[in-house]
Amino acid sequence: MRITDVVLHPIAIADPPLRSSYGLHAPFALRTIVELKTDSGLTGISETYGGDGPLAGLTAVRQRVLGMDPFQLAGLYRDLTATAAREVASAPGGRTQTYLVPGENPLDRHTRTYAAIEIACLDLIGKAVGKPCCDVIGGRVRDEVSFSAYLFYKHGGGGGVGHDIREDEYGEVLDAEACVRECRQMIAQYGFREIKLKGGVLDPDVEIASIRALRRAFGTSYPLRIDPNCAWSIETSVRVGRELQGELSEGGYLEDPCASLEGMGEVRRRLLAEGNQTDQASNVAVTCFADVPRAKELDAVQIVLSDPHYWGGMRNVQQLSHLTGVLGLGLSMHSNSHLGVSLMAMTHAAAACPNLTYACDTHYPWQTGRDEVVVGGRIPFINGCVQIPDKPGLGVELDYDQVARGRERYEKIPFRKRDDEAEMRKHVDPDWKRILPRW
């Protein structure tokens, strides 16, 4: 089996006005659907980041991928990451992710490009051998993967514009009470059993009140997490950690409260000195394997957030599961706005990770069936879990009419890069800038 064509579908999907410390989600999120065609007649698919940058990255490896045996992935990874290692080594100031949306660190772009190819190759291998992807990479350790209710503060209104406006299921969510309502809706619909609140948006006291309200409403059987994406100072992080000790230390965590491993290490030391063992998670201070030993050394991070899209594919998520297991760290999974192809890649990767200690994140509830590109529409959740389908590869196929609609939406919109600051300036405050720490 040899790869004979690389087809890239840039698409736009409606996205509601979700808030984070990065700013405001635009009405559309950008994704790229990748198809690898082969001389065997099989086609492998994947979904990755969208817009000009990711497209250029994928276009640049087209010649390297054409003619390739999809089984021979390690050489491709070596070739792509050798360049990356040189760039990281010569980058002024080294690696930093603090000011970048996860998945937008230019130093990790080769890893992201590789991931998109790897996932499509694993889909091909699965189809060729008649096995689900999770079994292709070593075998599942679970038949279903648990995801968490990923709550956002948001403005009123659904995603999209014009003909493509989507229904607003959740309304405006800008206080504790609305948070609880959003969570009730989401749990009723999906059955999630863990809860994560995207913070760093409102005054920390409002966010503390939101977490407390969630605990009151859902009780101790729903672990709670909050992720302000580095919006807080060390002082504020310690204060929030102290005030939410009861809520976050019972199977939950504090995620990237402040910037940098050094900052998170300081927060950890100060909380531990108070007898507060709240764990810290990260997908900002830890975004590549080189960050992990340093995070461990500083005791800055106890839970690493994996993600096949930027850690370098499904096998690399397994490697991260192994590495974190060896180092005594926990593992969960990060997400970006995504559709069903990504959801299945996340699910297969997570199913094959022995060390996976928390429900995974997913933005899936924020997208709708009108934008879904997989045959049969939305992937079902049962009790907050996605099942490994009894089908080869990822277990989903592309609905080409839906892909075409996604491409049309992409053509219609003017932007080619996510810019949450620009959206804030347009809709909230013309002078808005992402300032760290904000509080």
Place this chain on the structure above:
Amino acid sequence: MRITDVVLHPIAIADPPLRSSYGLHAPFALRTIVELKTDSGLTGISETYGGDGPLAGLTAVRQRVLGMDPFQLAGLYRDLTATAAREVASAPGGRTQTYLVPGENPLDRHTRTYAAIEIACLDLIGKAVGKPCCDVIGGRVRDEVSFSAYLFYKHGGGGGVGHDIREDEYGEVLDAEACVRECRQMIAQYGFREIKLKGGVLDPDVEIASIRALRRAFGTSYPLRIDPNCAWSIETSVRVGRELQGELSEGGYLEDPCASLEGMGEVRRRLLAEGNQTDQASNVAVTCFADVPRAKELDAVQIVLSDPHYWGGMRNVQQLSHLTGVLGLGLSMHSNSHLGVSLMAMTHAAAACPNLTYACDTHYPWQTGRDEVVVGGRIPFINGCVQIPDKPGLGVELDYDQVARGRERYEKIPFRKRDDEAEMRKHVDPDWKRILPRW
């Protein structure tokens, strides 16, 4: 495809009177050939440690393996190692390997059992999908794997007894001159380009003289290593490291000079203080993943020796390659007395390891075609390398007549466990004991 039968062939293979700090090799080494039969008609094979212990371990997992889909390995690994983790946690004094031959730590026995099943399953998967094992586990990063000339001090005489005596190609090797002769023969026959001397046998000054003689005879283009298997004190280790700085620091290493990570850390500190950057390798102080972070922390070990047989299979060797790469450590591969099935598992695993910084060890030159169990006889080496065959799975099949001869030899000999001390007492010194440190 489901596993329908587990067939175990205990065999004995002639082994020459090789010396190490453990003592003297017996005239026969014990191995077990594993066959996994399936309802698809395919049979997967592997080769592992021999004798009663390994056989009992494999027999004990038989029921767990029957009916298993060979693709679903991760669950088997989880099940077997969960028990191991509990045993390690409750072992008096924790893990220690110092007094054990590699592969004989009872705390790692589940990992070894798993490895034998995993390799046979990967052979099955390869055969089912028409791909070599290295491509099943992620793809090769090299088409051939380089091995080193593994020199031993030895008594005169080949392996075996009675009808099964083998020719003694190398004669007695108990001084520097004979070492050079042995190395010339081995390089002439196999084309090896790196040299490893098993030390810890003669007075350290004789072993220093041997390494110097090898350097004079073969020049700086052949990296040199010495492995006394913990026979030296910290003082002696530092002295040898000092005297052989020129010989070992150019692409070579000092392997397990003394016992324990703490001891090796002390040797490292003292050598570094003298400006001596000789790297240290280990397959005694580091035998499982839990040892690696501690080895790094103490800077005791710069090169980890992998081995699919006791690290838990081919994918675990890949995981170790990844872990060592992330931690900035080097990787090579350990071996025990073995035949062609093991050699191919080692070769496929090594081919799929991006971080593999040294030629691998192999005892293969010490065995002969008369004991080889693979169809076609001995695996060829070209310029010290074994090629990845253009065949599915491991790329070798069992010669059942040869397997039967191996079983006959096994039945004829009285012992069921390797005991190098007993051999020393029998042939060299009736009071011989393995004393550490000896020098």
